[in-house]
Amino acid sequence: MDRHRNPFTCYFCHEKIENETEMGHTSVCGNVLIPCPNKCGSYVPRMEMPLHKKECLNRPSRSMTRLTTTTDCLETYEDGITSRTNNGSIRELIERLQHDFHKLSTRLANYEVASGSPKSKQELNKLQYQTQLLFEWKKAADFKLDTLTQSLNSLEKSRNESEYHWMGLQQKLMNFDKLQMDINLATESFLKEQNYNRQANLEFAKNLDEFKDLFEQENVTFSHLWADQKRSISDIQADINSLKHNFEEMKAKQVSVVFDIKTISQIASETAEKFELQEREFTKFRQQFEQMKLDLEILENLASCDGRTSPGHLLWKIADFEDKMSKAKDCNTVLKSPIFYTHNYGYKIRVLVYLNGLKKWKDRYALISIHVLKGDFDALLKWPCHIEGTVTLRDQENSAKNFTKHIVAKRQSGDEENEEPQESSFSYIFIPHATLTKSHHLKNDEIFLEVKIEQNRNLLTETTL
Template sequence: MSLNKRASKSEFKDGKGIIEKPCYFCNELFELGKLQQHLKDCGSILEQCPLRCGAWIQRKHRETHVKECPKKERNSQTFERSWSPQPPIHTWVPKADEGIARLEKEIDAIKLALAELASHRDLQSTEIENVRSKLILIEERTEHFISTLVAIRTTVDDEAERTTDFTAQFKHDLANVQLALQEMQNEQLNTAMRLESATNQIVHEQNERELLEQALTHHDNRIRAVNKLEDVIEYLRQTVEEERERNTESRAVLEAELIEARRSSQQLAHLSALREQLQTASTSDRPAIDRLAILEVATADARAEAAEHAAKMDIVLRDMRALTKSYHKLRSELADFQTRVSFDKYETSSDNGHYIWRIDNFLARMKDAKENNTVLSSSHFRTSKFGYTLKAEVHLNGIGRWKGRHITCTVRLMAGPYDPLLEWPCDISVNIVLKDQPANRKQAMDIVKTLQVRRRSAATRHDYDDDEEDLSKSTEGLDKTVVQLKRQYIFFPHTSLDKLEYIKNDVMFLEFIVNK
């Protein structure tokens, strides 16, 4: 403890903050790292005389002492042997001088042993002092090491704390950067999608514009072609009418000429008979002969004129036959053209077998149906893109026995542009749905009924497919074929329309679903 206190009291600091300690032997100040090296070479440290004279001298005076040591001439073995004191032998000495001499020798031996013990003690004390100095150095180093370790630990803790804070801040910044990058990527993706959608919309609008322009051009061309065709048809009609009038006049003239020719032939026959009678007669009346010659000349002229009229009649008949053929050919071409135009004008509202028909102004249409038996017809729709063409018809006031009590609905197969490619006869099942219109669609109570639509071929009509002219006729005859009507029509009672919201805002919806 005293060494520690002494060491702690002997510490000094210079102006730079470096800790310095004095040497235990020469009292000079040294840094902690240089003090140990100084102790190895310090000249003030006491050491025993190497000649064992019993003296303790400083290192810096050792060589001088060795030169002047009184034990230099003695044998070194005398100093190396260990002294073991012998107990005094109390013998009787006959002579006083010999006893004194022996006592002196024993005293010298005792002194020598004491000197050796003192030298050993001094050596041990020196070693103890060296150990103390080493302990002081070790304590100083330990304190320095502990202080350094504490400083390093504090520095490491501070650095770890800074590293932790920096790591947390870096993670936070990295998360913010990732969020910003993700938002930027999302914004870029949204921008790209908006740009792509805008581009697609522009392309779609351009395509629609081109299609509309093409459709308008095609429509204008068709209108011009139809106008030209109508002009041609009108011209042909006028030409045919004029030809008919001329043919009628020519026929009347020819008939009159034929009558004259027949009359002339009768006259010729009569003249021939008269000539024969005159030739057989024996009279020689000159005026009768002249009259006969005149009649023969007139008969020849009449025959020539009749032959000429017959030739003209043959030519007119040939022209009439050619005009008739041309007229029938033009009529067939006109019918084909009208068929193509009607197919081109088809605007199907649906081509997937699913069609919803919105009927507006229901009350006004119902009143019209009650007064005039009006039939409502829907737009055309197909069972598929290239399938059968259908059309729905509705009698709001019903027909036959159900008139005034039911809504009657049917679906008809119409002539379509793809009929030659389809299978015939056909049998199609169609679900007809009267749509309920509640505020909550999940609570809707739709009425669903099924209708079978049949047709033998594309060229012939089914027995159930009546002409449009028959629809305007009286429905009294339909009462006789109730079974047939049940196959053609489905019925919705008028009483069911008031129970739920089948008619809402004066609008009714009918849905048609073709069963595959």
């Protein structure tokens, strides 16, 4: 069976095991959790169980009878046997038990020969017969253990996938450990009774009868335990078969689920791409629509503002300020002022306002620039042009609190397309959002911007009529 002992890493102590089977190591590993024998509800690592028994709330009283004391002795012997099994397998433990029983039988035979009692010889023969039955039971148990070990080794590769079920199997293996503990308990009890017989020669017959009764009781206990163990092995085999069947079903379901997930993932990816494309197109359309509405409003204002503008001067009322600011934040819309001229027969210009700012100024400042358009007198004007002026945010109650800034526009030629100002350019000014709303610049949801173009000598002489 050594050829089946492949190296593995213990799940409980995380050590690499090379010279033991996984089942054999698990049955003696000190880090395996086992239930408290006092039924306090705790699960304690095997190596810490002696300490837990001393601290357990359900520990037996110190004033228990001789039977309790004997049980504690047997548990001590059981711990000794368990510690010895750390260097060997269950087979080696049973061989030691066989050797101990053989040694015991030899000593009893020598003792009976020395005593010369026919009745004692008859009892000794019965004891030897029962010992022989124990040897046969050991061979049968050996065979069953080999079969069970081979079955468990065949499932080592699937242990990681069936860890939860393995914990249930471990609980059943603990029942097998309990059988070993009962065997050790019986052996310790047998040795204790033998020691009593040797120390009390005057009560030999009485102690021998007690030993016989105890051995018969233990034999009956062994029979019941073996029957229970056979049922446990049958249950384990049934669980293993059920586990294999469930594993095959889970494997088939997993393949199907993986295929469905891949299909759904591909469909979701395609849908996300289409949705993102539609969302971009919708955002672009919304921006165009909002800008179109503003342009239409500007055209209406142009129709109503005819005759109210003069060369080089514009007073522009921006109504519905909150609504226009909201649209600027959502759609990056641009406000366009009525068209006017720098001077008589001069450059055709208009003012552009980005209420929510651009790039690094976004959400903090409103940007204002002068846009030079294609005019009727461009052929007679000097290019590139240089236009200077002031932009004033009017305070609607106190003109002393007006906010004024100087503005410059330099263009190579007139352009009908909206030109977005560049950050490195000085052709636009910025007004903080806080300034727009403080004092009385904003009142009744409207603001007033006043633009004055400086009528310097160079600008006035640029048009020759």
